[in-house]
Amino acid sequence: MSRRWLKANALLTPTGLWLGIFLIAPLALVVQFSFATRDTGVARAVLPWTTQAYLTALDPAFLPIFGRTLVYAVATTVACLLLGFPLAWFIARHGGKYRTVLLAAVLIPFWSSYLARIYAWKALLDGEGLVNTMLGWVGLGRDGGFLLTHGVVILGLTYGFLPFMVLPLYVACERFDFRLVEASYDLGHGRASTFFRVVLPGVMTGVLAGSLLVLVPSAGDFVTPKLLGGVDQSTFGSVIDDQFRGGNNWPLGSAMAVLLLVLVVLVLVLRGRRGEDVL
Amino acid sequence: MTDDKIRIARLWDVDSPRVTRRTMLGSMTFFALAACGVGEAPSNSGGSTSAAKATNLKNEPKLNFYNWTDYIAKDTLPGFQTATGIQVTYDNFSTNDEMEAKIASGSAGYDLVVPSDNFLRRFLRSGLVQPLDHSLLPNLKNLEKRFVEADYDAGNKYSVPWAWGTTGLAYSKSQIGGDVTGFSAYDLPNAQGRSSILDEARDGMALGLLKLGHDPNTTDQKQIDDAANFLLSLKKKLGQITSDVIEPLTSGQVRLAQAYSGDAFQARAANEDVGYAIPAEGGLSYVDLLVIPKDAPHAENAHRFIDYVLGAETGAALSNAVRYGSPNAAAKPLIDKELLNDPLVYPSEEQLKKLPFTKDLGGDVEAKYADAWTKVKTG
Known part of the structure; x- marks a missing residue:
């Protein structure tokens, strides 16, 4: 074995150990739990081995929850795309010397805890909150505010994951050669067809990367639906959370987590060659 | 439940002959990684259910008490220290889950914990608490009958109520x-x-x-x-x-x-x-209960504390401070009239019949x- 090979592997050691201990080990534990039997004592998951948890998790009764989760995730991704693209384009194209500052501004929300920010949204949107009060002045107020609705969960998710969309889109827009747009106009394309046939293909890698970065975590999120949503807003993530936190059923929670993981891996496999350039 | 059944499940427990060495090795590395995250599971087979003579494993005048936040009278701990000369280390938790995480790991070193009745049931199923030595608890007679007969722990074998609601x-x-x-x-x-x-x-x-x-x-x-x-x-x-x-x-x-x-x-x-x-x-x-974890180092001191709060004055002072119902019948005359007459804290006999404890x-x-x-x- 060459020295170079050794050196390259030595570089991998810290990360390898880190991932081995803090990613693979918990994951292995979850897979183990998913095949164990539920215990109503403190052990939560015990022998013998069984696939009961998977049978329960695949029960059609969970399908509506699953569908809802998917709708939330896709809606969040689309909303992030619609909001994030103009922003990324603007920063890349017109940011000038303020680019770094503008990008930093996108990241500022990360300086405070997500939980704290969701509680702030709660205060904004509840019956006596700012939003409802102001809408009340123009007669659009709603009794009890806007909490506990599908819309507000998607709003919260979009708010939380928008930076994940903006950053890869910005990179793609920045790399995009703007002269292509002029060339397209010169060659007789209109605005719309320039966008769809020149700009969009040019930044597609960013769109795919951003969409994956938003879609995957928003499908697994449970904090947002739990805090902003009500009885009809529970998602796959919040059902998993229930199984663990109420101490209800660790094997079932684990099995559902594994299924979600398998699904995410499927998405990654199916992302196509285009996505591979970026992720 | 046998000792074998309550062990945490591990993949290498699979005894199938079809598992080849190669797949075995592969899965073992994957799952061995997990093993460091699994504590030894508690077993409830050890120990008899009848009360043994409670003794301190460590012979020192100390008590490690783990209770809910804001759930004690100002004088409870100093009073106990003066009366017995036992130094109390007082720690707090704010959820049952938080407390369970410490107790289930089995090495927290607490002598006295206050789970809610639903978590007592969980603890009992896993054999995490030790039976009480009634010979050290003469004040047990002060308890109201309802809490002696309660379904969650009839006869106070393992627990003594702290407060109820x-x-x-x-x-x-x-x-x-x-x-x-x-x-x-x-x-x-x-x-x-x-x-x-x-x-x-x-x-x-x-x-x-x-x-x-x-x-x-x-x-x-x-x-x-x-x-x-x-x-x-x-x-x-x-x-x-x-x-x-x-x-x-x-x-x-x-x-x-x-x-x-x-x-x-x-x-x-x-x-x-x-x-x-x-x-x-x-x-x-519902009721929050004093229990002694199986591995408590100062079990005898814990009994002395339980007996102390079962006293009429200390029980009343506790109830007056935390504003919950007191399970202590002897303390009743000393409890604030305002609290005692609040039908929501102390429901009528008629209502109590419709307020059973959650049974295991x-x-x-x-x-x-x-x-x-x-x-x-x-x-």
């Missing part, structure tokens, strides 16, 4: 727009989408069972299913299923909530508009409740 309905007096006397309050127009039920399987299911006139401790699958179906229809009228009721009640966001009386009174302290009622259909009693129904039936509850929450 009820599960009922908390509401906003000015906003609810009607009388709150029972579960029909969920039908009030002002409660639509602005009400909640507790996110606890047994408490939530109890609401459905009581509404349908069933025993909240039923073991009948049909009744459990009926309750789940009722709750599914009730869900259309609810805003949330949550156990965090203090803040929404205080702010008025939630107008009607199934709540623990302790939480309701905390909300009332912040906002006088919050009322609390024990439903005509009934409710549940055994692993299988508890699992039925858990499954029904999952159905309610996801349906």
Whole structure:
């Protein structure tokens, strides 16, 4: 074995150990739990081995929850795309010397805890909150505010994951050669067809990367639906959370987590060659 | 349950001959990584259920006490220290889950813990607490009969109650727009989408069972299913299923909530508009209990503390400070009249009959409740 090979592997050691201990080990534990039997004592998951948890998790009764989760995730991704693209384009194209500052501004929300920010949204949107009060002045107020609705969960998710969309889109827009747009106009394309046939293909890698970065975590999120949503807003993530936190059923929670993981891996496999350039 | 069954499951327990060395090795590396995250599972086979003579493993005048936050009188600990010369290390937790994580790991070194009755059941199933030595607890006679006979631990074999409360309905007096006397309050127009039920399987299911006139401790699958179906229809009228009721009640966001009386009174302290009622259909009693973990280093000192708070004066001082119901009959004459006459803290005999404790129904039936509850929450 060459020295170079050794050196390259030595570089991998810290990360390898880190991932081995803090990613693979918990994951292995979850897979183990998913095949164990539920215990109503403190052990939560015990022998013998069984696939009961998977049978329960695949029960059609969970399908509506699953569908809802998917709708939330896709809606969040689309909303992030619609909001994030103009922003990324603007920063890349017109940011000038303020680019770094503008990008930093996108990241500022990360300086405070997500939980704290969701509680702030709660205060904004509840019956006596700012939003409802102001809408009340123009007669659009709603009794009890806007909490506990599908819309507000998607709003919260979009708010939380928008930076994940903006950053890869910005990179793609920045790399995009703007002269292509002029060339397209010169060659007789209109605005719309320039966008769809020149700009969009040019930044597609960013769109795919951003969409994956938003879609995957928003499908697994449970904090947002739990805090902003009500009885009809529970998602796959919040059902998993229930199984663990109420101490209800660790094997079932684990099995559902594994299924979600398998699904995410499927998405990654199916992302196509285009996505591979970026992720 | 055998010792073998309660062990944490590991993949290499698979005894199949078809597992080749190669796949075995592969899965072992994957799962061995996990093994460092699994503590040794507790076993409940060791130890007899009859009380042994309690002794200190470490012979020193110390006591490690793990209790809920803000759940003690100012003089309780200093008084105990003066009376016995035992130094108390006092730690706090704010959720049962947090406390369980420490106790289940088995090496926390606490001598005395205060789980709620639902977690006592869990602890008992896993054999985490040691039986009490009644010869060290002469004041046990001060307990009210109801707490000696209670289903969760009949005869106080393992636990002595610290304080108790009820599960009922908390509401906003000015906003609810009607009388709150029972579960029909969920039908009030002002409660639509602005009400909640507790996110606890047994408490939530109890609401459905009581509404349908069933025993909240039923073991009948049909009744459990009926309750789940009722709750599914009730869900259309609810805003949330949550156990965090203090803040929404205080702010008025939630107008009607199934709540623990302790939480309701905390909300009332912040906002006088919050009322609390024990439903005509009934409710549940809950109780926080002093228990001694199996591995407690100073079990004898823990017994002395339990006996100390079972005393009439100390019990009354405790109750006057935490404003919960006291299980101590001898302390009653010394408790604030205002507290004693509050029918919500000390319900009438008549009401008490409709406020049973949550009974341990055994692993299988508890699992039925858990499954029904999952159905309610996801349906």
